[in-house]
Amino acid sequence: MKISLKDETYKQELHTLLKFSSLISSSLKIEHVLNIAMEWAEEFIGAEASTIYELDVDADELFVRIARGEKKEPVKSLKLKKGEGIAGRVAQTGKSMVVNDVLNEPRFSDKFDKVTGFNTKSMICVPLMVRDRCVGAIQVLNKKGPDPFSLADLELLTSMAHQIAITMENANLYSRLEEKFQITENELKATQEKFIRTERLAAVGNLVNGISHEIRNPIMTIGGFAYRIKEALDKESRLCRYADIILSETDRLDRLVRQIHEFVNIQSSDMELSSLGPVAQKVLEIYQPLAERSRVEIRAAIDPDMPQIKMDSSQIFTALSNVVENAFESISNEGCLELDIRHTDGFIHLVLRDTGSGIDNKQLDSIYDPFFSLKPRGVGLGLTVAHQIIMNHHGEIEIHSEKDKGTTVDILLPVEN
Numbered sequence: 001m002k003i004s005l006k007d008e009t010y011k012q013e014l015h016t017l018l019k020f021s022s023l024i025s026s027s028l029k030i031e032h033v034l035n036i037a038m039e040w041a042e043e044f045i046g047a048e049a050s051t052i053y054e055l056d057v058d059a060d061e062l063f064v065r066i067a068r069g070e071k072k073e074p075v076k077s078l079k080l081k082k083g084e085g086i087a088g089r090v091a092q093t094g095k096s097m098v099v100n101d102v103l104n105e106p107r108f109s110d111k112f113d114k115v116t117g118f119n120t121k122s123m124i125c126v127p128l129m130v131r132d133r134c135v136g137a138i139q140v141l142n143k144k145g146p147d148p149f150s151l152a153d154l155e156l157l158t159s160m161a162h163q164i165a166i167t168m169e170n171a172n173l174y175s176r177l178e179e180k181f182q183i184t185e186n187e188l189k190a191t192q193e194k195f196i197r198t199e200r201l202a203a204v205g206n207l208v209n210g211i212s213h214e215i216r217n218p219i220m221t222i223g224g225f226a227y228r229i230k231e232a233l234d235k236e237s238r239l240c241r242y243a244d245i246i247l248s249e250t251d252r253l254d255r256l257v258r259q260i261h262e263f264v265n266i267q268s269s270d271m272e273l274s275s276l277g278p279v280a281q282k283v284l285e286i287y288q289p290l291a292e293r294s295r296v297e298i299r300a301a302i303d304p305d306m307p308q309i310k311m312d313s314s315q316i317f318t319a320l321s322n323v324v325e326n327a328f329e330s331i332s333n334e335g336c337l338e339l340d341i342r343h344t345d346g347f348i349h350l351v352l353r354d355t356g357s358g359i360d361n362k363q364l365d366s367i368y369d370p371f372f373s374l375k376p377r378g379v380g381l382g383l384t385v386a387h388q389i390i391m392n393h394h395g396e397i398e399i400h401s402e403k404d405k406g407t408t409v410d411i412l413l414p415v416e417n
């Protein structure tokens with residue numbers, strides 16, 4: 001910048017510029033900084049208004065990032081095509097323009113003045129360049145007083161343009177980084193949650209495997225002796241009724257332990273290429289009579305042209321039955337159950353929605369836990385099993401719910417696994 005330090009005004013300008021540079025690099029509130037920068041530009045150049053345009057590269061348009069001056073509000077929604085008007089021309093050529101009388105400048109467009117009622121008489125417009133790329137333009141309008149815009153005004157604005165371009169570029173990079181970081185952080189959280197859940201299930205699995213054998217043996221013994229005692233007793237006696245209770249309870253225990261044992265031993269052993277559609281249809285058919293009795297409308301949209309996937313059909317049948325069963329159980333009387341299955345982006349995407357009781361937010365974290373049940377006679381294994389089966393198929397299951405509104409189960413199964 002060619003500034004004579006002997007000149008008092010320029011000394012003041014240089015001071016301003018330095019102050020401006022440090023403000024720009026220290027502050028993150030970009031809009032505020034840009035506003036102050038243009039306020040200074042107006043003040044030192046002696047202009048009535050100013051604008052910062054940013055280039056939208058995809059649309060090849062300039063939009064207003066900062067507008068200052070009397071008619072700034074309507075300006076903010078206006079846009080200029082690259083090449084249109086003075087700013088459009090400056091952004092297109094990358095060359096500054098000083099126009100001291102817009103009436104004598106054929107490239108001047110009065111588009112903005114028509115909308116705002118502002119009367120542009122003169123202007124300096126400077127491109128915002130980052131390396132060789134134009135990212136926008138800044139302009140000051142209407143020089144106050146009798147003098148026209150000078151070369152010194154142009155130089156001052158050019159220096160500011162340089163700082164502003166870098167600031168805007170950094171702010172854009174920063175916000176992109178922030179966006180990216182946000183996604184990564186969310187992904188990390190989801191993966192961590194999944195990991196904890198899977199780990200927790202694996203730990204429970206090992207434990208159950210170890211003790212189920214130890215439990216079933218005594219259960220069988222108790223049941224066997226209870227049977228023998230019963231046989232030796234008078235059928236009408238009170239003791240015989242007690243023996244019956246022991247028998248039915250040992251039977252219940254045996255079933256439970258077997259169910260748990262089966263759950264922890266779910267292996268993806270019988271994987272073959274098959275279609276999900278017929279499996280889902282079969283599940284719905286089984287629930288059809290119950291749907292009619294409890295007046296639940298089933299709406300199914302199953303894409304007939306889905307690719308086959310490698311799956312264990314009986315396991316997938318179990319997983320779907322469990323989620324459909326939960327949906328039915330959540331609707332006390334009358335409601336709707338929607339099943340939507342389609343092929344998207346390398347996945348079979350299954351969505352099951354019900355208009356049932358929903359799940360309280362506080363409980364959502366626990367629904368996959370073994371033996372978590374809010375039902376009087378629920379075992380609390382349905383979703384644990386469904387989750388495990390989907391994991392075995394390298395898929396994903398997510399449940400969203402709103403209390404008293406309903407629940408949505410999303411299942412993704414990869415086509416190539």
Ligand SMILES: Nc1ncnc2c1ncn2[C@@H]1O[C@H](COP(=O)(O)OP(=O)(O)OP(=O)(O)O)[C@@H](O)[C@H]1O
Pocket residue numbers: 322326327330354356357358359367368372373374375377378379380381382383384406407
């Ligand atoms: N669609 C749903 N609507 C409302 N609550 C649900 C739904 N699906 C699951 N839940 C809640 O999650 C809990 C756990 O479900 P899960 O299927 O694992 O066990 P359960 O249904 O209680 O017992 P079971 O082992 O017999 O299936 C349920 O008790 C219920 O509170």
Ligand SMILES: [Mg+2]
Pocket residue numbers: 322325326381382383
């Ligand atoms: Mg269940």
